[in-house]
Amino acid sequence: MLILLTLLSSVLLLLTLAPLSHCRYWWVRVWDFPRVQLLSIAVLLAVASSYYEFDSTLWVTCLQVITLGCAAYQLFWIYPYTPLARKQVEDAQPEWSGTTLKIMVSNVLTPNRHADKLLALVEQEKPDVLVAVETDQWWEDQLRPLEQHYPWVIRCPQDNLYGMHVYSRIAVRDAKIQYLVDKTIPSAHLLLVTQEGLEVSLHCLHPMPPSPTESDDSIDRDAELVMVGKSVEQREIPVIVTGDMNDVAWSRSTRLFLKVSGLLDPRRGRGMFSTFHASYPFLRWPLDHVFHSKAFVLKDLRRLPSIGSDHYPFYVELLYHPQQGAQQRKLSRTDDDEKLAKDVLNQVAGDEHHVHRPGE
Structure with a gap:
């Protein structure tokens, strides 16, 4: 023994x-x-x-x-x-007023044929924006009923497990699909314009994970996160970055992303809200994320019921309240972080200026 x-x-x-x-x-x-x-x-x-x-x-x-x-x-x-830690994002109070944004991100799993479950969940939760990844042409056809209530749609069906569709109730401007580090891995970059006139820069990602079946290393994933992070850092309008990042919330690469971007993670201080793997409780960790700028505080954060995929959908409701949001603390950044970010970009000859900045 x-x-x-x-x-x-x-x-x-x-x-x-x-x-x-x-x-x-x-x-x-x-x-x-x-x-x-x-x-x-x-x-x-x-x-x-x-x-x-x-x-x-x-x-x-x-x-x-x-x-x-x-x-x-x-x-x-x-x-x-864990709930024992300090919350990075403040809870919205009932007396605070402002524009709200409801974001749902769902990795549908391409072979999954339970599109009806996702449609029912969207009908129940009524998000303002749905980001669906791993979508192919079949999924695009099945989700077409959403277009009755989500008139702004970004379509990028693919058969390689990296398709992406974005459905929005909110007006979309200056949208662009990009292939930042790999010609087969898309990302969506767009400007949301609410009825109140609020402009939000939304970036939807699904980088390739390091695994024996997909990528031998994490260079492409880490570089895409750093490119987008550095691109949104100096934006004057609010920013949301969301998607299946194929990276856990507590990893060194996600921490680096938060440091170079200045964005916040509403999970911190609340729980893990692990979204993968839906079928194996003991092998479960948080891969789907919504990060946002300090102008937002949190109204709701949930892992939603299964839709038959290997990922649970993830739901976040944010309140635009820059006065209270200004008190929130982002992760501090050091010279070593800057050097590491530069080294990551050099490995793929990447540059933050390659990332589309909608509205500019």
Whole structure:
């Protein structure tokens, strides 16, 4: 038993330390994802080593130090996404008035044939904007009834699991589909203009994840996030960036995105709202996101019911209230963050000026 605990603790230590490196190969970056799971395993191993009586108490103590150290390190990363942490985005109060925006993002899973579930969910929630990814021509045809109530539509059907459609009740201006780092991976960039005259720059992303079946490394995904992040940083109008980022909320690359963009994550201080994988509760983490500028505060944040996809839909309702929003704190940025962002862009010869800035 002691040999087994030693082996498992050694593997746990290796998987915990691996993401510390700047290596971007998928078999390293993938361990950014299951931090909750690794934390649970670390605690179980620490308890197991205490439960049994062994001859070598010093060795058992060493195992406990290793496992509890791993648990503490994993907790450090996920703690901001628990209700114990401070909220980054303020809760909207009933007396605050202003323009609201309801955003729903849904990775539909291309082979999924339950379009009726998504249509019913849209009818129930009535978002102002629906961002659907992994949509092909079949999905476009099935979602056509939405166009009765969502007259502004951006269509980009694809058969490679990276199609994208945006449906909006709000007027859309200056919309553009771009392929920022890969000619097969689209992103949508558009200007929302509300009836009150509020202009919001909306950017919808679905970068390729690091995985053995898609990309050998995380360079393209990280570069797309940095490009968009640096592009929206100096915008004078409010900004929302949303989509299936194929990256967890607590990863180094998402933190870098938040730092260079100055955007906020409404999950911080509220919970993880894990959206993937819908079929495996133990293998679940937050991949679908809505980030926004300080001009917004939060009215509602929910993970919605399953539509038959491997992702749950994600729903956010924001209130435009720049007076209260100005008090919110974005993540601080250092010179090292700037250097890292520059290094990421250099690897793909990317530039933030390549990103369409709607309304300019």
